[in-house]
Structure formats: C-alpha cells, structure tokens
Amino acid sequence: MNREPEPDLDSVDLHILTELQQDGRMTNVELARRVNLSAPPCLRRVRRLEETGIIRGYHADVDPVALGWEITFFALVGLESQKQAILEAFEVLATTWPEVRECHMIRGGGDFLLRLVARDTAHENELTSRLTNAPSVLRVQTLQTIRTAKDAAGVPIG
Amino acid sequence: MNREPEPDLDSVDLHILTELQQDGRMTNVELARRVNLSAPPCLRRVRRLEETGIIRGYHADVDPVALGWEITFFALVGLESQKQAILEAFEVLATTWPEVRECHMIRGGGDFLLRLVARDTAHENELTSRLTNAPSVLRVQTLQTIRTAKDAAGVPIG
DNA sequence: CCCCTGGCGCAATATCATTGCAGGACCCCA
DNA sequence: TGGGGTCCTGCAATGATATTGCGCCAGGGG
Numbered sequence: 001m002n003r004e005p006e007p008d009l010d011s012v013d014l015h016i017l018t019e020l021q022q023d024g025r026m027t028n029v030e031l032a033r034r035v036n037l038s039a040p041p042c043l044r045r046v047r048r049l050e051e052t053g054i055i056r057g058y059h060a061d062v063d064p065v066a067l068g069w070e071i072t073f074f075a076l077v078g079l080e081s082q083k084q085a086i087l088e089a090f091e092v093l094a095t096t097w098p099e100v101r102e103c104h105m106i107r108g109g110g111d112f113l114l115r116l117v118a119r120d121t122a123h124e125n126e127l128t129s130r131l132t133n134a135p136s137v138l139r140v141q142t143l144q145t146i147r148t149a150k151d152a153a154g155v156p157i158g
Numbered sequence: 159m160n161r162e163p164e165p166d167l168d169s170v171d172l173h174i175l176t177e178l179q180q181d182g183r184m185t186n187v188e189l190a191r192r193v194n195l196s197a198p199p200c201l202r203r204v205r206r207l208e209e210t211g212i213i214r215g216y217h218a219d220v221d222p223v224a225l226g227w228e229i230t231f232f233a234l235v236g237l238e239s240q241k242q243a244i245l246e247a248f249e250v251l252a253t254t255w256p257e258v259r260e261c262h263m264i265r266g267g268g269d270f271l272l273r274l275v276a277r278d279t280a281h282e283n284e285l286t287s288r289l290t291n292a293p294s295v296l297r298v299q300t301l302q303t304i305r306t307a308k309d310a311a312g313v314p315i316g
Numbered sequence: 317c318c319c320c321t322g323g324c325g326c327a328a329t330a331t332c333a334t335t336g337c338a339g340g341a342c343c344c345c346a
Numbered sequence: 347t348g349g350g351g352t353c354c355t356g357c358a359a360t361g362a363t364a365t366t367g368c369g370c371c372a373g374g375g376g
Contacts, residue, residue, distance in 0.1 A: 009225075017225075020218035024182050027333095029363060038325050043364070054224040059311035060178035061214040067167075067175075069313050074262075074271060076301070091307040098314035104232075107302040113232055117313055143234070144265040149249040153217035155227050155275055156256035185364095187332060196356050201333070 009054070012037065014157050016045055017054070021154040024058040061153070069117040071124050074143040079110040079136045086136045093134055099127055110138075167212075170195065172315050174203055175212070179312045182216040219311070227275040229282050232301040237268040237294045244294045251292055257285055268296075 009017075015035045019026060026034075032042035049055045064072060079086055087105065094103040094114060102115040114131075118124035124144070132140045167175075173193045177184060184192075190200035207213045222230060237244055245263065252261040252272060260273040272289075276282035282302070290298045 017218065017220055021220055022217070024216035024218040027363060028365095039363080040326085040365075041324055044323085052224075054221050056219040056221050057311075058182035058216060058218050059180070060175065060182045060216050062175055062179055062312045062315075063212050063214050064313045066210075066212040067313055067315065095308040100308060101310045101313070103306070103308040104301075104303040105305040105307065107304045111301070112307075113301055113303075143262075143269070143271055145262040145271075146265045147263040148261070149263065149270075150253040150258060150261040152259045153215075154220045155222045155225055155259070157220075157225065185332060186334095197332080198334075198357090199355055202354085 013045060013049065016042070016049065018157045020046070020055065020058075021157070064117055068119055070120055071118040072145045072148075073116055073118065073124060074145070075114045075116060075128065075131055076106075076141040076143065077112045077114060077131060077137055078139045079112075080138040081136060082109045090134070090136060097127075097130075099123075171203060171207065174200070174207065176315045178204070178213065178216075179315070222275055226277055228278055229276040230303045230306075231274055231276065231282060232303070233272045233274060233286065233289055234264075234299040234301065235270045235272060235289060235295055236297045237270075238296040239294060240268045248292070248294060255285075255288075257281075 012035050016031065019031055019034055028043045029039050032039045035042060079090055090112065091103060094100045094112065099116045099118060100114050101117060104113045106113055116127055118127055128140060128142055131137060170193055174189065177189055177192055186201045187197050190197045193200060237248060248270065249261060252258045252270065257274045257276060258272050259275060262271045264271055274285055276285055286298060286300055289295060
C-alpha cells in the first residue's frame with residue numbers, strides 16, 4: 001500500500017487491470033492466457049498490483065433489488081457552515097448509517113453528495129427527513145434514480 | 159438471471175454475500191470456513207447466487223489516481239426536453255464517453271446525474287464544456303469530489 | 317566483454333474446485 | 347404412523363489452480 005512513486009505500469013499490467021476490473025474472479029490461469037503470459041509471472045504481477053495499492057480489492061456486485069433495496073437515490077446535502085467540526089460531524093453521521101453507501105464532500109464548501117438505498121418509498125421518505133433534520137443540515141435535494149444507463153466498474157484503462 | 163420470484167435467501171446465503179461483497183476473490187475453501195459449511199455446498203450456493211443474478215459479477219477495485227485519473231466528479235445535467243428521443247440521444251452520448259463511468263436518469267424529468275473521471279483540471283474543464291455544448295443540454299452543474307468519506311461496495315445485508 | 321538486475325517459463329508440490337454419492341431432516345399425504 | 351419425495355449436507359475422489367524454486371535470457375553499466 002505505498003503511496004509515492006511511479007507505478008511504472010506496462011501494457012501487460014494495464015491489460016491485467018482491464019481483465020480483473022471486468023471479472024475479478026477469473027482464475028489466474030485464464031488471466032495469464034488472456035494477457036499472453038504463463039501463470040507464474042502473471043500471478044506475480046497481480047500480487048504486485050495488489051501490494052502497491054493499485055488494486056484496492058475485489059468485490060462481488062450484488063443486485064440491490066434482489067435483496068429488497070428497491071430504491072437507489074442520491075442526496076445533495078447543504079450544511080449551514082463549513083466549519084471543520086461541523087463537516088466532520090456530518091461525515092460521522094453519514095458513514096454510520098448503513099443506508100448511506102457513498103459520501104462525497106463537494107468542492108465549493110459545505111455540500112455533500114450521498115448515494116443511498118432504501119427498501120421502499122416510505123423508507124426513502126424517512127431517510128430524507130432524517131437527513132433534513134440532522135444537525136446543521138440546511139437543505140436536502142434528493143435525486144432519485146429511475147434508470148441507470150451506465151454503471152461501469154472502475155476507471156477507463158489505456 | 160431470472161427476474162421474478164422470491165429469492166428465498168437464508169442466513170447462510172446472506173453471510174456468503176457479505177463476505178464476497180467484502181472480498182470477491184476469497185477462495186471457496188476460505189469462504190466455506192467463514193460461513194461454517196464444507197466446500198461443496200458452499201460452492202453450490204455461490205453458483206446459485208450467480209445464476210439467479212443476485213451476484214451480478216465480480217470486479218477488481220482499481221485506484222483511479224494510480225492510473226492517472228486525478229479527478230472524480232459528478233455532473234447534474236438538465237436537458238431542454240423530456241422527449242423520449244432526446245433522453246435516449248443523451249444516454250447514448252454519455253455511455254459512449256469512456257470518462258463517464260455512471261449515468262443515472264433522475265426522477266422528475268429531463269435530468270441526469272453522471273459520475274466522471276478526468277486526468278487533470280484541464281481535462282475536467284474540457285469534459286464539462288463538451289457536456290454543456292452537447293445537443294439539448296440546457297445546464298450542467300458540476301460537483302467535484304474533494305474527499306470521499308465513505309465508498310461502500312454494494313448494499314447493506316441483513 | 318562480463319556482471320548485475322529483472323522478468324520469463326518450466327516443473328514440482330500444495331491447495332482448491334468440482335463432481336458423484338450416500339445419509340439425514342423435513343413435509344405431505346395416505 | 348409411516349412411505350416416499352425433496353432438499354441440503356458432508357465425505358471422498360479427481361481434475362484444475364495457485365504457488366514456489368530455479369535456471370535462462372535480455373538489457374544496461376562498468
């Protein structure tokens with residue numbers, strides 16, 4: 001997990017990242033075949049990518065609806081102050097709720113963009129009002145997703 | 159990939175989902191150990207979760223900054239019409255750009271929320287103006303992430 | 317021209333994935 | 347109450363994979 005220098009990735013590394021970003025559970029043998037390498041050096045490259053923090057982990061992509069999370073929505077939250085303590089207090093609040101899946105501080109001051117899931121409309125309303133009534137919260141704009149046209153894993157490579 | 163009935167997940171299935179959501183590359187033997195099952199039934203359960211579409215896939219989580227994507231930002235795009243053809247044209251545009259990683263249509267009409275990555279500020283500006291100048295685009299509000307307090311994979315389970 | 321470094325492939329071995337099979341729990345219905 | 351399904355488990359065998367050790371080759375300096 002170092003954080004400094006030139007990662008110095010060659011085209012084979014980028015190819016590996018592309019493949020694992022697409023299918024993180026591919027066997028090493030299959031991966032090696034796709035990047036035209038034998039298994040051992042391929043595995044060594046993967047390990048190096050993991051150790052340097054370029055690959056941060058692997059995650060199963062679970063269907064929210066199948067687990068009863070019918071609604072995914074975003075919330076743009078404005079706070080009444082940009083004081084450090086207030087920002088941090090809100091972050092603690094947000095990261096504590098399990099329904100909050102992402103919490104991004106937005107440049108420009110005092111705003112956060114959240115991604116949340118809810119079991120149904122009532123639950124969504126409840127979450128929204130819990131947000132609205134949270135300390136220091138000035139306004140909450142909810143953005144409910146009705147269709148996701150693209151949800152690409154990770155980043156473009158190459 | 160069925161789409162209908164009761165998934166009928168028991169606590170072991172939920173435990174499996176929790177573990178794989180956390181570490182999608184865990185070996186089946188390790189997973190079985192964690193959920194207190196022997197390897198074969200554990201693997202059968204995982205396969206069933208994959209086949210029913212509850213597990214949609216596995217992805218390596220690649221560090222954007224390590225690959226030169228210094229900036230992650232969101233864009234809230236308003237279109238001048240909610241006509242089907244215009245919405246679809248915008249979706250095609252958005253999903254075509256590699257820098258657009260997510261594209262969500264927002265309830266309320268004519269708005270999209272995008273997540274994008276950019277190599278640097280100049281690149282971000284270029285993307286923003288390309289969005290602003292795209293056909294039917296009325297307004298673009300960019301929300302630049304300066305800190306991500308939480309970025310949880312998937313959904314809460316349990 | 318030789319040495320050092322780095323990365324590769326081969327081959328051996330430890331682990332893991334996958335399949336076939338037998339047994340137990342549960343349920344329905346006679 | 348008891349036979350026959352159904353479903354799911356664990357054990358054991360077998361084929362694949364992951365992992366390690368090692369020798370080889372290419373490139374960059376002295």
